[in-house]
Amino acid sequence: MNTSEKTLAALRQHLHETALLESTMALLEWDEHTGMPDRAGDYRSEQLMLLSGFVHQRKTDPRIGEWLDELSTSDLSADPYSPVGALIRCVRRDYDRNVRLPESLIKHLAKATSLGQQVWVKAKRDNDYAAFQPSLHEIISLRREEASLLASDGEPLYDALLDQYEEGAKSKDVASVFEKLRDALIPWVRNAQETAQQAGPSSVEGVFDIEAQRTFSRWVAKKIGFDFERGRLDETVHPFCTTLGPHDHRILTRYSDSSFSTGLYGVLHEAGHGMYEQGLEPDWYGTPVATAASLGVHESQSRLWENSVGLSRPFWDWCMPEARKLFPSLEAVAIDRWVRDLNRVQCSLIRIEADEVTYNMHILIRFELEMGLIARDLNVADLPEAWSDKYQNYLGIRPPNDALGVLQDVHWSAGLIGYFPTYTLGNIYAAQLYEAADRELGGVGRLVAKGEFAPLLAWLREKVHRFGRRYPPMELIEKATGNAFSSDALIRHLRTKLA
Amino acid sequence: MNTSEKTLAALRQHLHETALLESTMALLEWDEHTGMPDRAGDYRSEQLMLLSGFVHQRKTDPRIGEWLDELSTSDLSADPYSPVGALIRCVRRDYDRNVRLPESLIKHLAKATSLGQQVWVKAKRDNDYAAFQPSLHEIISLRREEASLLASDGEPLYDALLDQYEEGAKSKDVASVFEKLRDALIPWVRNAQETAQQAGPSSVEGVFDIEAQRTFSRWVAKKIGFDFERGRLDETVHPFCTTLGPHDHRILTRYSDSSFSTGLYGVLHEAGHGMYEQGLEPDWYGTPVATAASLGVHESQSRLWENSVGLSRPFWDWCMPEARKLFPSLEAVAIDRWVRDLNRVQCSLIRIEADEVTYNMHILIRFELEMGLIARDLNVADLPEAWSDKYQNYLGIRPPNDALGVLQDVHWSAGLIGYFPTYTLGNIYAAQLYEAADRELGGVGRLVAKGEFAPLLAWLREKVHRFGRRYPPMELIEKATGNAFSSDALIRHLRTKLA
The missing domain is CATH 1.20.58 (Methane Monooxygenase Hydroxylase; Chain G, domain 1)
Structure with missing residues (x-):
């Protein structure tokens, strides 16, 4: 040497x-x-x-x-x-x-966010934004201070925060791509709301035996390619995926006995994250070479399996026979109707309960608001009103109170500012990747309908997983798909979800 | 301050x-x-x-x-x-x-025992003592070297090893108490062997639903006082108990669908260990004040619940109705017969499968042999022959090969010399403690038959648990029971197990 x-x-x-x-x-x-x-x-x-x-x-x-x-x-x-x-x-x-970053600032932030989360829990429970406001104010000040230490000359402070989760992303570019998505979604969302009001009860809601859900979800996770010799599946209250070593990837879900989606789609989502981690280079474990490219790219992997694959008609053509063995009540449900019910679009106030189409709207609202907060265009005191106005304007519904509005998510209380946009970035990347894979593999749906998932996983390994952080996320996506970062593919995909 | x-x-x-x-x-x-x-x-x-x-x-x-x-x-x-x-x-x-102890010796021992265990696994599988002999020779030399660095002037080397697991115990005293036990056991064991040959099939062997065993064992563990808010029960191949924090005690068992004893008595045993740990002072966690007094005292707690309580007639008077709800086949088994079958005495070659009476004989043999090895009265090359002779003399059976003889236990390959006697010390302490509790509580059986375990647990907490390592083990037992260390109580207890 x-x-x-x-x-x-x-x-x-x-x-x-x-x-x-x-x-x-x-x-x-x-x-x-x-x-x-x-x-x-x-x-x-x-x-x-x-x-x-x-x-x-x-x-x-x-x-x-x-x-x-x-x-x-x-x-x-x-x-x-x-x-x-x-x-x-x-x-x-x-x-x-x-x-x-000076240690004093790090400690100050740790204390403020630890306290902030406790205050938030209580404020949400009591529907009392005023109780949370001073904590949020302090957290935003501290993160602005952090951003000012990290930002290069003339760079917006928000970009220094965003960059921590999504290397190289600029709020100006993100905002312009998000605006295009928002403008496409607004009329669809309004329209979907009218359709939804005429729809009957959903076949996805009902009684589904938990033990059967466990068996089915584990079977699906294995079939799509999650490696159980290098991982496991457990249960928890708030599902997540975590990596404990180069060959130790753990995914967690929760099951509901009254909704079929919660458990299975939780598993598909976390298995997507887990398979990404399993596709990193084990020999480089613990280095950036074997670390996910960004939160957005991570989310693209979970969303691709959960939405692009799991909510598709070919997926159910493949797995409905197996599902019917475990859930006899599905015998009476036609695949057509089942897939339509799984994909139902309906405006709601709560992000984590949102369907694939309206979900992004929840994110765009948070992105616009937190940019305003960091830029000081928006005061913390005025946040609830601004929140409600955006829900009114974009989704056509107004939260009846702050618990169902601005207080619903833990993120800001935990100091996570610049994090929300990575959810929609993930959806955008997923749509871009799926289109490219579909083109290069001669139709992903054709394979999925036969239960052949290996080609898609191999494509993702080759184009995305194996690189880790070697390329900044947007460069990686462009390299993998041949197309620059754009919401066009996602808009095309979401259009197919409308009745 | x-x-x-x-x-x-x-x-x-x-x-x-x-x-x-x-x-x-x-x-x-x-x-x-x-x-x-x-x-x-x-x-x-x-x-x-x-x-x-x-x-x-x-x-x-x-x-x-x-x-x-x-x-x-x-x-x-x-x-x-x-x-x-x-x-x-x-x-x-x-x-x-x-x-x-110099770091070089510690590293040498770590390497020799890590390798030793791998060699032992292979040697046991291949029934090839010769393959294991060099490893064992090296391990014994290293532990003699360790003992010679620790022993005080004139102290037998074996005592310096024993002292690590059982503070203050002297091999001379232990040997004399063990000999008395051995001499009492030999005729009983011979006699039991004859009785056993006339016995029919055991009601404890059969088909027992694993899920029902899980439910029953968890119920029993909770009833006797294992605190599930500060602990959990899981499954593994080789059951154990471990402590992860002042309020985090985990017990592990394994279930067999063909034997009732494996699961339940594994849980009773580990719950005994776990309740001891739960009875240490949480505020002194991580110090000797909240550490078990010795391996022998630890084992006394597991054996007391497993044997003195769990194998008693009053225990089954209490829990048979609950057991019959979960295992309908027990309806046809009288409690008398069930308890007799659970307590069956039969000479066997394998320690971990032994009943309560013959179990100690397996330990006494190992204790005598390892004392000989450390004192160099016995050569490693002659160990298999010496092993077989002792089995012949004490238990009346001779192993047909070394895999069923001297190679059966992992302990020596892992460097654990001076450890085996703590198993029988545990049985001795358990019998002494149970007799004292029985006297002071006006009959433990009377309480157990009603499912009242709290007084016994409180007595153990008061007399043993709360002291941690504050007293050396034999002093602690004498203080708790009013009697000096002696195998008399155990001999009295084991006599009741004979037909």
């Missing part, structure tokens, strides 16, 4: 040990959400706090800066898209960010 | 953070044995290795020695049985041990 190679090896060893600790934290959190005894919570927090201190120390270790300085002049960093070149570029990006 | 109090606070904070890491390791191990994906093992080992390095560093931190030196002259250490005094005494004991 020459000097640069030795430096690279030292850096990689450092990242490797940091990843061992972070993966351990992921297990502590997974266990907390699956079956930790009720009274074990305080001690668990202490364990997490101790380890997160170790991790923070490691991530701001000045040796990282020295190693990077050495490597920046070496041949190893010549190609910023090669595994090693990308590793150096991304570690530099993360390290610079970590050292640029 | 005065200076000593400040020093004590620093020591306790150090212990607290070490415990946070050790509890995290316990979770990594628990998860490994409950549901970790098949391919995640290598990475899990790396996580454990990293954390165990941190823990070792903390346990040999020279500041501990300095703090102890300061505290040894303070009033705080005046009473060696008070919480603080015992903490100082036990931490001194552990620290001295940790720093007396």
